[in-house]
Amino acid sequence: MQTKNNQRTGAFGEEVITQxxxxxxxxxxxxxxxxxxxxxxxxALQPNGIFAFIEVKTRSSLAFGHPLEAINRQxxxxxxxxxxxxxxxxxxxxxxYQIDVAAVLIEPDGSHSIEYRANVL
Amino acid sequence: xxxxxxxxxxLLGLDGHVVNVEVDIADGxxxxxxxxxxxxxxxxxxxRVRSAMVNCAEVWPNRKVxxxxxxxxxxxxxxxxxxxxxxxxxxxxxxxxxxxxxDVVFLGExxxxxRIRSVRGVLPALMAAFKSGIRxxxxxxxxxxxxxxxxxxxxxxxxxxxxxxxxxxxxxxEIAQEIDYQWNxxxxxLDFADVAGQPEARLAAEIAATGGHxxxxxxxPGAGKTMIAERIPTIMPALKITEALEVTSVxxxxxxxxxxxxxxxxxxxxxxxxxxxxxxxVGGGTHAIRPGACSLAHHGVLFxxxxxxxxxxxxxxxxxxxxxxTVTIARSIGNVxxxxxxLLVLAANPCPCGKFTxxxxxxxxxxxQVRRYLGKLSGPLMDRxxxxxxxxxVGRIDMxxxxxxxxxxxxxxxxxxxxxxxxxxxxxxxYSLNSQIPARSLRTNFQPERAAMSFLHDELEREHITAxxxxxxxxxxxxxxxLHGHVLPTLDDVKQAxxxxxxxxx
Numbered sequence: 001m002q003t004k005n006n007q008r009t010g011a012f013g014e015e016v017i018t019q020x021x022x023x024x025x026x027x028x029x030x031x032x033x034x035x036x037x038x039x040x041x042x043x044a045l046q047p048n049g050i051f052a053f054i055e056v057k058t059r060s061s062l063a064f065g066h067p068l069e070a071i072n073r074q075x076x077x078x079x080x081x082x083x084x085x086x087x088x089x090x091x092x093x094x095x096x097y098q099i100d101v102a103a104v105l106i107e108p109d110g111s112h113s114i115e116y117r118a119n120v121l
Numbered sequence: 122x123x124x125x126x127x128x129x130x131x132l133l134g135l136d137g138h139v140v141n142v143e144v145d146i147a148d149g150x151x152x153x154x155x156x157x158x159x160x161x162x163x164x165x166x167x168x169r170v171r172s173a174m175v176n177c178a179e180v181w182p183n184r185k186v187x188x189x190x191x192x193x194x195x196x197x198x199x200x201x202x203x204x205x206x207x208x209x210x211x212x213x214x215x216x217x218x219x220x221x222x223x224d225v226v227f228l229g230e231x232x233x234x235x236r237i238r239s240v241r242g243v244l245p246a247l248m249a250a251f252k253s254g255i256r257x258x259x260x261x262x263x264x265x266x267x268x269x270x271x272x273x274x275x276x277x278x279x280x281x282x283x284x285x286x287x288x289x290x291x292x293x294x295e296i297a298q299e300i301d302y303q304w305n306x307x308x309x310x311l312d313f314a315d316v317a318g319q320p321e322a323r324l325a326a327e328i329a330a331t332g333g334h335x336x337x338x339x340x341x342p343g344a345g346k347t348m349i350a351e352r353i354p355t356i357m358p359a360l361k362i363t364e365a366l367e368v369t370s371v372x373x374x375x376x377x378x379x380x381x382x383x384x385x386x387x388x389x390x391x392x393x394x395x396x397x398x399x400x401x402x403v404g405g406g407t408h409a410i411r412p413g414a415c416s417l418a419h420h421g422v423l424f425x426x427x428x429x430x431x432x433x434x435x436x437x438x439x440x441x442x443x444x445x446x447t448v449t450i451a452r453s454i455g456n457v458x459x460x461x462x463x464l465l466v467l468a469a470n471p472c473p474c475g476k477f478t479x480x481x482x483x484x485x486x487x488x489x490q491v492r493r494y495l496g497k498l499s500g501p502l503m504d505r506x507x508x509x510x511x512x513x514x515v516g517r518i519d520m521x522x523x524x525x526x527x528x529x530x531x532x533x534x535x536x537x538x539x540x541x542x543x544x545x546x547x548x549x550x551x552y553s554l555n556s557q558i559p560a561r562s563l564r565t566n567f568q569p570e571r572a573a574m575s576f577l578h579d580e581l582e583r584e585h586i587t588a589x590x591x592x593x594x595x596x597x598x599x600x601x602x603x604l605h606g607h608v609l610p611t612l613d614d615v616k617q618a619x620x621x622x623x624x625x626x627x
Binding site: 066068069071072073076101115117118120 | 148149150151152183
């Protein structure tokens with residue numbers, strides 16, 4: 001039950017960020033791109049022509065620390081590998097890209113807040 | 122603003138460098154990066170600073186925090202930077218006005234709940250800050266009496282991070298810390314009145330304290346060697362303020378205020394165990410170079426009991442400090458010089474079993490063992506020891522006597538008077554104690570009276586004394602002459618000096 005709940009929370013966070021990006025005129029290219037090494041939550045093409053690979057962390061409390069703290073350098077580097085994998089398989093190798101991280105915090109009353117860190121590497 | 126800077130001090134020996142603590146908070150994943158060659162204790166500052174901040178209801182920035190301690194090439198050690206890092210971080214986070222902190226030095230280790238803990242070396246750190254033009258410093262409340270000795274600076278002693286933040290934000294101090302500037306002249310419970318009998322050893326101690334003559338006490342166990350040595354600081358004049366500041370600085374660096382008050386004017390006494398190492402004796406260490414026993418005894422007494430039991434190199438490592446009055450320690454992070462001008466007091470048993478005294482009836486040692494035992498004290502070291510005194514077992518008459526011996530206060534008064542005479546005589550010569558008279562001057566400016574000299578020359582001719590021994594006798598005779606109020610050492614002074622040295626050379 002708990003797992004299902006967490007999945008719902010995660011999906012909600014990704015939806016929130018997708019809308020956030022769309023509002024900024026980014027084109028959402030793919031969501032939940034998954035290969036054996038891992039998954040990229042959102043792949044977007046920004047208005048400036050740079051691909052953004054976004055990891056979304058959603059939390060419903062700060063009891064286990066800030067969501068962004070869950071992403072250490074190792075995780076960011078794995079994201080970079082995944083991003084290169086996506087670019088290579090889609091014929092975009094050589095184009096400019098960045099790794100972004102977004103945190104969505106859901107308050108008990110149902111409202112939510114967004115923290116977006118661009119180009120974290 | 123996401124950038125802020127304040128100051129702290131890095132110590133290399135007693136030399137302090139002002140360290141600029143800069144904090145930058147940049148966008149990016151939450152991380153903490155500490156630059157500027159920190160050692161292990163300093164690298165752990167992140168966890169202390171973070172917990173202290175959070176427990177004082179401050180917000181930890183979940184961003185990329187870069188802390189730079191410059192100059193970057195200078196290796197930094199210890200937890201004393203915690204407070205400065207924390208304050209700069211909060212300022213970079215725009216919760217503290219930045220203009221308030223850029224001319225202030227912060228010293229102190231943070232505990233997880235925000236209390237400010239004491240650190241080592243506060244006084245030398247403040248001296249360095251003063252020298253580079255900083256006039257305000259925040260120090261741990263536990264170090265306030267030591268910090269209060271620093272004149273000309275506004276010292277703010279704080280016990281908790283909350284108080285510091287309150288002060289920086291509102292300009293008012295929650296607790297007006299009254300800093301105690303009082304030097305205390307005496308704190309000793311020991312007194313020479315406790316020593317029964319031993320007139321020769323008492324006189325020798327008085328001479329040593331007056332003229333700064335290093336001394337070797339030889340006697341069987343239980344005769345009172347340790348008792349006498351421990352009481353020598355009680356008859357030495359109170360330290361001058363400049364001397365006391367040096368002593369306090371060294372002790373502050375060693376963190377030895379549990380045994381000695383920072384505001385004490387009493388000459389220190391340090392008695393390392395005879396199994397001590399060379400590094401413990403002269404100082405050393407890899408990351409933070411700490412002063413050794415001989416520097417902790419600066420302006421005081423270095424007492425080594427059972428001296429012949431010391432491992433070979435340890436006593437001989439004292440030769441350089443005995444000569445120079447300083448000790449220089451070379452390590453990969455730099456050279457450090459500590460002051461080390463002390464009165465050396467050695468104590469030894471006459472033989473390995475300790476009973477070779479009087480007629481030596483109870484001694485179980487062979488004559489070769491007896492000879493070898495004191496021979497372990499090397500020639501070059503003995504060369505620097507002016508007084509060699511036999512402390513005989515206390516006899517029944519001395520023990521049975523009811524009245525106490527002379528008090529320390531009485532002896533000290535004589536010592537002070539005699540030292541004043543010597544200081545006047547040596548004015549402008551760069552030294553002030555009789556033990557420091559160069560050999561050349563002993564034969565020219567500072568010769569005893571004619572009859573005394575011819576007595577010494579006779580002794581020299583009969584090979585009862587050596588040329589080196591002659592010089593030592595003359596130095597001691599000057600101290601005796603000062604104590605007796607003579608203008609020049611008389612024949613009696615010289616004869617007394619001769620007899621108290623114990624005649625034969627070792």
